[in-house]
Amino acid sequence: MIVAGEASGDAHAAALVNALRAADSGAQFEFFGATGALLRAAGVESIVHTDNLSIVGLLEIGRALPNFWRAFKLLKQAALARQPDAVI
Numbered sequence: 001m002i003v004a005g006e007a008s009g010d011a012h013a014a015a016l017v018n019a020l021r022a023a024d025s026g027a028q029f030e031f032f033g034a035t036g037a038l039l040r041a042a043g044v045e046s047i048v049h050t051d052n053l054s055i056v057g058l059l060e061i062g063r064a065l066p067n068f069w070r071a072f073k074l075l076k077q078a079a080l081a082r083q084p085d086a087v088i
Contacts, residue, residue, distance in 0.1 A: 016088070
């Protein structure tokens with residue numbers, strides 16, 4: 001399970017996914033989690049798209065809380081159902 005909350009995290013996480021796959025092409029990695037465009041392009045299954053979760057400013061926090069809570073619940077359900085070996 002991999003969670004990237006913003007663009008730079010998405011870029012670093014996508015690089016990590018690609019490096020892990022390149023390091024052992026015979027391994028069967030299953031990646032899922034909260035993704036931006038780069039993680040999705042790297043083949044990570046998106047439980048939550050983080051593209052529309054970014055906020056700027058204090059006033060936006062209140063409006064965004066329901067979306068963050070929904071994302072948290074979806075990720076928690078996926079983690080409990082799939083029992084990942086690692087969470088990044």
